Amino acid sequence: xxxxxxxxxxxxxxxxxxxxxxxxxxxxxxxxxxxxxxxxxxxxxxxxxxxxxxxxxxxxxxxxxxxxxxxxxxxxxxxxxxxxxxxxxxxxxxxxxxxxxxxxxxxxxxxxxxxxxxxxxxxxxxxxxxxxxxxxxxxxxxxxxxxxxxxxxxxxxxxxxx
Amino acid sequence: xxxxxxxxxxxxxxxxxxxxxxxxxxxxxxxxxxxxxxxxxxxxxxxxxxxxxxxxxxxxxxxxxxxxxxxxxxxxxxxxxxxxxxxxxxxxxxxxxxxxxxxxxxxxxxxxxxxxxxxxxxxxxxxxxxxxxxxxxxxxxxxxxxxxxxxxxxxxxxxxxxxxxxxxxxxxxxxxxxxxxxxxxxxxxxxxxxxxxxxxxxxxxxxxxxxxxxxxxxxxxxxxxxxxxxxxxxxxxxxxxxxxxxxxxxxxxxxxxxxxxxxxxxxxxxxxxxxxxxxxxxxxxxxxxxxxxxxxxxxxxxxxxxxxxxxxxxxxxxxxxxxxxxxxxxxxxxxxxxxxxxxxxxxxxxxxxxxxxxxxxxxxxxxxxxxxxxxxxxxxxxxxxxxxxxxxxxxxxxxxxxxxxxxxxxxxxxxxxxxxxxxxxxxxxxxxxxxxxxxxxxxxxxxxxxxxxxxxxxxxxxxxxxxxxxxxxxxxxxxxxxxxxxxxxxxxxxxxxxxxxxxxxxxxxxxxxxxxxxxxxxxxxxxxxxxxxxxxxxxxxxxxxxxxxxxxxxxxxxxxxxxxxxxxxxxxxxxxxxxxxxxxxxxxxxxxxxxxxxxxxxxxxxxxxxxxxxxxxxxxxxxxxxxxxxxxxxxxxxxxxxxxxxxxxxxxxxxxxxxxxxxxxxxxxxxxxxxxxxxxxxxxxxxxxxxxxxxxxxxxxxxxxxxxxxxxxxxxxxxxxxxxxxxxxxxxxxxxxxxxxxxxxxxxxxxxxxxxxxxxxxxxxxxxxxxxxxxxxxxxxx
Numbered sequence: 006x007x008x009x010x011x012x013x014x015x016x017x018x019x020x021x022x023x024x025x026x027x028x029x030x031x032x033x034x035x036x037x038x039x040x041x042x043x044x045x046x047x048x049x050x051x052x053x054x055x056x057x058x059x060x061x062x063x064x065x066x067x068x069x070x071x072x073x074x075x076x077x078x079x080x081x082x083x084x085x086x087x088x089x090x091x092x093x094x095x096x097x098x099x100x101x102x103x104x105x106x107x108x109x110x111x112x113x114x115x116x117x118x119x120x121x122x123x124x125x126x127x128x129x130x131x132x133x134x135x136x137x138x139x140x141x142x143x144x145x146x147x148x149x150x151x152x153x154x155x156x157x158x159x160x161x162x163x164x165x166x167x
Numbered sequence: 168x169x170x171x172x173x174x175x176x177x178x179x180x181x182x183x184x185x186x187x188x189x190x191x192x193x194x195x196x197x198x199x200x201x202x203x204x205x206x207x208x209x210x211x212x213x214x215x216x217x218x219x220x221x222x223x224x225x226x227x228x229x230x231x232x233x234x235x236x237x238x239x240x241x242x243x244x245x246x247x248x249x250x251x252x253x254x255x256x257x258x259x260x261x262x263x264x265x266x267x268x269x270x271x272x273x274x275x276x277x278x279x280x281x282x283x284x285x286x287x288x289x290x291x292x293x294x295x296x297x298x299x300x301x302x303x304x305x306x307x308x309x310x311x312x313x314x315x316x317x318x319x320x321x322x323x324x325x326x327x328x329x330x331x332x333x334x335x336x337x338x339x340x341x342x343x344x345x346x347x348x349x350x351x352x353x354x355x356x357x358x359x360x361x362x363x364x365x366x367x368x369x370x371x372x373x374x375x376x377x378x379x380x381x382x383x384x385x386x387x388x389x390x391x392x393x394x395x396x397x398x399x400x401x402x403x404x405x406x407x408x409x410x411x412x413x414x415x416x417x418x419x420x421x422x423x424x425x426x427x428x429x430x431x432x433x434x435x436x437x438x439x440x441x442x443x444x445x446x447x448x449x450x451x452x453x454x455x456x457x458x459x460x461x462x463x464x465x466x467x468x469x470x471x472x473x474x475x476x477x478x479x480x481x482x483x484x485x486x487x488x489x490x491x492x493x494x495x496x497x498x499x500x501x502x503x504x505x506x507x508x509x510x511x512x513x514x515x516x517x518x519x520x521x522x523x524x525x526x527x528x529x530x531x532x533x534x535x536x537x538x539x540x541x542x543x544x545x546x547x548x549x550x551x552x553x554x555x556x557x558x559x560x561x562x563x564x565x566x567x568x569x570x571x572x573x574x575x576x577x578x579x580x581x582x583x584x585x586x587x588x589x590x591x592x593x594x595x596x597x598x599x600x601x602x603x604x605x606x607x608x609x610x611x612x613x614x615x616x617x618x619x620x621x622x623x624x625x626x627x628x629x630x631x632x633x634x635x636x637x638x639x640x641x642x643x644x645x646x647x648x649x650x651x652x653x654x655x656x657x658x659x660x661x662x663x664x665x666x667x668x669x670x671x672x673x674x675x676x677x678x679x680x681x682x683x684x685x686x687x688x689x690x691x692x693x694x695x696x697x698x699x700x701x702x703x704x705x706x707x708x709x710x711x712x713x714x715x716x717x718x719x720x721x722x723x724x725x726x727x728x729x730x731x732x733x734x735x736x737x738x739x740x741x742x743x744x745x746x747x748x749x750x751x752x753x754x755x756x757x758x759x760x761x762x763x764x765x766x767x768x769x770x771x772x773x774x775x776x777x778x779x780x781x782x783x784x785x786x787x788x789x790x791x792x793x794x795x796x797x798x799x800x801x802x803x804x805x806x807x808x809x810x811x812x813x814x815x816x817x818x819x820x821x822x823x824x825x826x827x828x829x830x831x832x833x834x835x836x837x838x839x840x841x842x843x844x845x846x847x848x849x850x851x852x853x854x855x856x857x858x859x860x861x862x863x864x865x866x867x868x869x870x871x872x873x874x875x876x877x878x879x880x881x882x883x884x885x886x887x888x889x890x891x892x893x894x895x896x897x898x899x900x901x902x903x904x905x906x907x908x909x910x911x912x913x914x915x916x917x918x919x920x921x922x923x924x925x926x927x928x929x930x931x932x933x934x935x936x937x938x939x940x941x942x943x944x945x946x947x948x949x
Contacts, residue, residue: 022294022296023282023296024275024277046278061907086236087236087277088277088278089277089278089279090232090236090277090278090279090280090301091278091279092238092279113238115236115237115238116237116238116239117238118231118238124471124675127471127472143301143302143303143305144279144302144708145279145280145301145302145303146278146279164544165543165544165547166544166547167548167551
């Protein structure tokens with residue numbers, strides 16, 4: 006079967022659960038309990054959103070969220086926000102290293118937390134020059150969207166580990 | 168027990184506690200069963216909980232996210248009556264569910280967070296998003312979900328508590344020092360076990376060569392003392408010989424100078440040679456040790472670390488440490504003794520001038536400290552960039568065929584170029600500091616010399632008598648000699664910081680936790696081949712569960728086929744049986760013994776493992792078959808090749824068994840490589856055999872040859888085979904169907920066919936596709 010791409014307003018989405026939606030085409034086709042997931046969680050936040058059913062089978066791909074009806078776009082974005090928890094680091098309070106474990110006390114858009122990683126090389130990675138991704142020892146993710154948006158002290162603290 | 172008992176428990180909670188990594192407590196009320204809680208909560212909160220809940224509290228999980236996925240504390244309280252969620256997002260509102268309302272309880276994993284979901288029907292249509300949490304507590308919630316579902320389905324609560332206790336025990340099994348999870352409670356932390364100072368660790372490599380190093384150091388003392396002679400002779404020449412026109416003395420001094428130079432350079436050569444050899448030996452030992460350690464690192468290390476990075480450490484970083492060891496053993500000692508010797512001589516010559524010459528030293532020392540702090544992050548960054556560039560090389564060069572096939576030579580060059588450009592950028596930034604610092608040091612030191620010239624010069628001109636021209640010239644010579652070691656030690660910091668980064672990376676490997684071998688020494692003679700999986704859960708990382716509550720039994724002599732779609736978890740079962748990964752929940756037993764309790768080497772030596780893409784080494788066909796066997800007889804190897812249907816094609820090769828294969832077996836076809844790997848397994852004479860899609864990438868004829876070889880090999884041995892082509896499982900007496908990490912069907916092929924489930928469907932699909940394939944192959948042949 007040819008892959009079903011959605012890139013216009015011929016479809017509407019109805020919120021079903023925190024991460025689930027129903028999808029209705031104006032020609033009458035209907036799909037229930039679909040979970041929107043990013044095909045490119047790192048690089049394409051609003052593009053190529055796959056819609057999986059409860060068996061994990063792909064039913065359609067949204068090419069670009071911008072092309073959806075505003076209400077549908079909002080629903081999909083809300084679902085994605087529920088699914089993907091990648092807190093955005095806004096400030097670095099303190100970095101300590103003890104017995105090889107790096108603890109980074111940070112403020113994020115989701116509140117204050119401590120990122121713990123046992124391996125700087127694997128746990129902290131800079132991509133595209135100014136974006137920094139963190140992966141802690143429990144496989145939780147965090148990111149600094151743009152190093153330049155951090156205050157000077159935070160930048161100085163993190164730069165030592167990049 | 169109802170609300171009252173909970174209250175009672177809270178009142179007694181503070182009597183006896185045990186700290187865990189989060190500063191949490193295992194609460195042990197006196198005379199009562201220990202309350203399971205993963206993190207400390209205040210007495211006030213505990214009282215609030217006990218007031219709100221009904222029934223006896225079985226366990227509490229304190230999480231870190233609220234339902235709106237903000238960082239906040241959320242608490243799951245499970246009692247014998249109900250399940251409660253305390254979530255700050257809803258202003259103290261408490262959600263609760265009774266067991267009777269629940270049909271399904273499961274953890275839904277999102278990205279970076281997860282949710283405990285309680286459903287009121289089997290189809291999970293009527294469900295409640297009960298509590299959200301990050302992966303930090305995911306394993307506890309997994310156990311909680313099983314508990315809730317099992318208790319809701321009527322299973323005995325006390326029996327189900329065993330699994331909960333095991334999950335909490337694992338959570339508590341953390342090293343108090345570094346917080347790493349231990350493989351079992353009370354186990355020694357592999358990270359902290361050897362966490363001594365870097366110097367001490369490096370000294371381990373130096374100590375075997377202490378005799379030549381000590382001889383070298385003694386010779387260094389000799390050369391240092393001799394090197395101090397010439398300036399003194401200069402003073403004699405200027406102050407005594409020239410004014411008195413003493414020719415005899417001039418000759419004596421010249422002879423003495425020649426003698427001192429002969430001793431200085433002759434002994435210097437011998438010293439350098441001894442120390443060089445000792446230094447080389449130290450680094451060779453270090454390199455061997457790192458490679459040996461790399462062999463015993465778990466697969467999880469290699470899953471996360473690029474080969475390029477490991478190669479970089481073994482070669483480049485070890486070389487940097489080697490350079491530093493050389494400098495330490497050869498130059499540092501000489502410079503140090505020279506510095507002390509010069510100060511003593513200078514003090515005896517003129518103490519005031521000596522004090523003057525010491526003025527730049529504190530400035531240089533402080534400068535070196537600041538420099539060290541500034542440069543250290545740069546070296547770390549350079550290391551990372553360098554490692555990334557090396558990784559591109561190790562990744563792309565072995566795949567040069569693919570690069571050429573896709574005509575991506577330019578793209579590949581660009582990629583490497585961008586990494587090296589990044590490296591260049593970092594090196595350029597670092598260079599500003601590394602070049603500026605020695606120049607600043609030289610400037611300060613030169614100013615120090617000017618100070619001596621100035622003060623000493625005035626003394627000479629004013630003829631005060633305390634400084635003669637000869638003494639001043641001689642003193643300046645000593646001062647220059649003194650500033651040499653000062654500059655050396657100041658600049659040594661640069662090399663030291665650079666080496667420190669490399670040493671850190673080397674210790675990353677040396678200190679990395681090796682594969683856990685807690686059963687070391689517990690060898691087994693021969694495996695009978697009975698395997699059991701008991702409630703095995705596994706995930707490579709916490710984002711996705713690869714195996715979900717797997718239970719299975721394989722009897723000795725069974726030929727078991729594991730089938731399922733790609734990514735279902737088939738190979739993971741074999742990976743766990745091979746003990747490539749040990750961090751699973753549950754138990755895997757062989758002949759009734761937990762596989763973790765068996766000596767790793769003894770266990771693996773009894774397993775023959777044939778992989779989908781067999782790994783061949785750049786060596787002869789003979790050595791590739793005999794890999795891992797000590798001196799096998801030639802005929803044993805030939806026999807093994809014969810059984811594996813490999814002998815015929817080997818005999819046809821111009822160099823026969825002496826044919827040297829290219830890297831990763833280049834030079835023979837995929838099917839031939841596979842037969843060589845089967846021959847390798849045959850030679851090992853294993854008790855059990857694992858085949859991971861051994862015939863997946865070969866044509867029908869080769870497949871039948873390999874199949875024939877496999878059938879000869881497996882007779883009488885417990886065999887586990889993963890196969891996409893179900894025709895390869897015709898000898899199997901048991902089939903396990905895996906789907907999304909769970910076993911969905913298990914039984915004899917006939918039973919599963921009668922069941923008309925997934926296996927039946929797979930057979931139907933494959934029969935059709937086999938027919939199509941056969942027709943196409945026949946067409947092609949014609």
